Amino acid sequence: MAKKRTSHRVLPGFGLTFGFTVFYTSLIVLxxxxxxxxxxxxxxxxxxxxxxxxxxxxxxxxxxxFGAAFIAAIINAVFGFLVAWVLVRYSFWGKRIVDxxxxxxxxxxxxxxxxxxxxxxxxxxxxxxxxxxxxIRIAYTPTGIVLALTLIGLxxxxxxxxxxxxxxxxELEEAASSLGATRGQTFRRVIFPAILPxxxxxxxxxxxxxxxxxxxVYFIAGNMPYKTEIAPLLIIxxxxxxxxxxxxxxxxxxLLASFTFIFIINLLQAWSRRHx
Amino acid sequence: MxxxxxxxxGAQGVKSRRAVTEPLWVRSLLITLxxxxxxxxxxxxxxxxFTYALQQGWAVYxxxxxxxxxxxxxxxxxxTAAITVPLNVIFGVSAAWAITKFxxxxxxxxxxxxxxxxxISPVIAGLIFVVLFGARGILGPWLIENDIRIIFATPGxxxxxxxxxxxxxxRELIPLMQAQGSDEEQSAMTLxxxxxxxxxxxxxxxxxxxxxxxxxxxNARSMxxxxxxxxxxxxxxxxxxxMPLHIEIxxxxxxxxxxxxVASLLVFLALITMVVKAIIEWRTQQTITTITDDxxxxxx
Numbered sequence: 123m124a125k126k127r128t129s130h131r132v133l134p135g136f137g138l139t140f141g142f143t144v145f146y147t148s149l150i151v152l153x154x155x156x157x158x159x160x161x162x163x164x165x166x167x168x169x170x171x172x173x174x175x176x177x178x179x180x181x182x183x184x185x186x187x188f189g190a191a192f193i194a195a196i197i198n199a200v201f202g203f204l205v206a207w208v209l210v211r212y213s214f215w216g217k218r219i220v221d222x223x224x225x226x227x228x229x230x231x232x233x234x235x236x237x238x239x240x241x242x243x244x245x246x247x248x249x250x251x252x253x254x255x256x257x258i259r260i261a262y263t264p265t266g267i268v269l270a271l272t273l274i275g276l277x278x279x280x281x282x283x284x285x286x287x288x289x290x291x292x293e294l295e296e297a298a299s300s301l302g303a304t305r306g307q308t309f310r311r312v313i314f315p316a317i318l319p320x321x322x323x324x325x326x327x328x329x330x331x332x333x334x335x336x337x338x339v340y341f342i343a344g345n346m347p348y349k350t351e352i353a354p355l356l357i358i359x360x361x362x363x364x365x366x367x368x369x370x371x372x373x374x375x376x377l378l379a380s381f382t383f384i385f386i387i388n389l390l391q392a393w394s395r396r397h398x
Numbered sequence: 399m400x401x402x403x404x405x406x407x408g409a410q411g412v413k414s415r416r417a418v419t420e421p422l423w424v425r426s427l428l429i430t431l432x433x434x435x436x437x438x439x440x441x442x443x444x445x446x447x448f449t450y451a452l453q454q455g456w457a458v459y460x461x462x463x464x465x466x467x468x469x470x471x472x473x474x475x476x477x478t479a480a481i482t483v484p485l486n487v488i489f490g491v492s493a494a495w496a497i498t499k500f501x502x503x504x505x506x507x508x509x510x511x512x513x514x515x516x517x518i519s520p521v522i523a524g525l526i527f528v529v530l531f532g533a534r535g536i537l538g539p540w541l542i543e544n545d546i547r548i549i550f551a552t553p554g555x556x557x558x559x560x561x562x563x564x565x566x567x568x569r570e571l572i573p574l575m576q577a578q579g580s581d582e583e584q585s586a587m588t589l590x591x592x593x594x595x596x597x598x599x600x601x602x603x604x605x606x607x608x609x610x611x612x613x614x615x616x617n618a619r620s621m622x623x624x625x626x627x628x629x630x631x632x633x634x635x636x637x638x639x640x641m642p643l644h645i646e647i648x649x650x651x652x653x654x655x656x657x658x659x660v661a662s663l664l665v666f667l668a669l670i671t672m673v674v675k676a677i678i679e680w681r682t683q684q685t686i687t688t689i690t691d692d693x694x695x696x697x698x
Binding site: 132133134135136138139140142143144146147150151152153154155157158160161201204205207208209211212214218220222223224225226227228229230231232233234235236237238239241242248249269272273276305330333334335336337340341354355357358361364366369370373376377380381383384 | 419420425428429431432433435436438439440441442443444446447450485488489492493495496497499500502508510511512513514515517518519520521522525526527528529530532533534535536557560561564580583584587592593596597615618619621622623624625628629641642643645646649654657658661664665667668669671672673675676
């Protein structure tokens with residue numbers, strides 16, 4: 123990022139743009155979020171605790187949402203790194219298309235990827251029937267949820283690791299190799315440590331995104347209480363029963379998780395900037 | 399800056415020849431594994447959508463999005479995007495101007511707030527508006543008294559969509575305008591241009607590609623949003639169904655062909671978005687390469 127050459131009020135428009143920005147941000151983000159905390163504050167502590175923390179169905183949904191998101195983020199860390207590596211280091215036919223395809227989950231509506239994955243990996247689907255012959259069911263099980271979350275999180279890892287790999291100087295590796303390091307040693311001691319901060323940022327971004335994901339999971343999950351029911355779905359179920367307090371309680375817990383993720387991601391990105 | 403992947407618009411692609419690389423078999427193995435993963439997770443779903451959408455022929459395919467419920471879903475989706483995108487563009491440009499051209503206290507807090515919707519579950523985006531405007535929400539009784547419908551109606555759908563796509567344009571412009579600084583704008587002002595002239599003739603040409611990418615991404619997301627909209631919509635056929643909700647209803651009714659046909663329209667939108675992004679990245683890289691080449695020539 124370039125040096126800050128921002129001027130002190132030489133340019134016009136501060137009042138107008140700053141005023142509108144604050145007004146619009148308050149209207150769309152701040153006030154609605156404050157409303158959620160306001161509704162939650164009307165509950166007694168005991169009621170909040172019972173609805174958000176100790177209800178076994180809610181606890182099961184947290185475990186599933188966070189657990190599946192964590193596994194998907196790990197899969198993405200491995201395969202996202204691989205994809206980024208291949209795209210930066212090697213040339214092969216169709217590389218530009220693959221590079222563009224990585225962004226697909228950003229642009230593809232989640233409901234669309236949801237129905238496509240479900241149809242593909244159901245036990246009668248093109249790929250699902252193949253797994254089914256080995257006795258592995260993917261759709262309507264936690265495995266299916268992990269699959270959907272992997273698709274959603276993939277671009278986050280690839281797009282954070284890719285620039286870090288590109289910035290890596292070839293001289294470093296050449297030096298390592300001329301000093302007698304094997305390719306494996308160079309990777310472990312030189313390349314991987316330099317990429318690690320970006321990889322962790324990408325992992326956390328994918329994890330954070332997957333925890334809150336709804337559209338793609340909703341179709342493939344099967345949505346069985348205690349088994350394949352994610353936390354965002356439980357919020358919707360509570361709202362449909364007009365249990366606003368129950369929905370808000372789970373919502374506040376998930377919001378606090380989001381805030382924690384934002385904090386961790388900021389730390390990781392500061393770390394990776396120092397590394398550069 | 400949480401939840402944000404910087405797009406690589408304006409970034410220079412690195413093309414270096416490496417003296418040290420892996421043996422051929424390792425390279426082939428890694429490429430095969432990566433392509434296999436991409437095929438299983440990304441390519442196969444795309445192929446499946448078009449195969450299922452066209453499995454009963456063109457007539458059925460076309461009929462799937464010309465029947466009345468589909469038409470009204472498409473219309474609502476277009477209306478929502480037509481309100482959402484311009485509002486978020488105006489917000490994005492003014493936020494980027496305020497943040498990158500001036501110093502003020504609390505700037506980092508403002509940036510974090512702008513990023514916030516990226517980090518929040520879309521279901522919670524819907525939930526906060528139900529809590530505010532729903533029948534049993536904070537303002538619910540007052541709204542019912544005055545016969546104003548927000549939840550289970552278009553305003554709620556628009557609000558939830560605006561929330562979800564809120565950061566896109568601002569997030570694309572802020573790093574771009576930060577990198578560009580404000581020297582050019584200051585020169586224009588010194589030469590006697592007024593604020594609007596400076597913005598239209600100096601700033602806008604500099605940020606047009608980033609802005610365009612922000613707009614198409616914001617548009618794709620506003621047309622495809624499912625979670626947030628599904629919370630506030632109420633799924634009333636012909637009235638409050640957007641395209642993604644219509645796809646859901648068809649799918650749950652086992653009308654797979656129709657469901658995938660409508661889905662394929664959104665896939666086209668996503669593919670166009672990606673192609674435009676690729677073109678923009680390619681174009682900006684070209685300009686940067688020409689500029690660096692020129693500077694190199696001058697230095698010689």
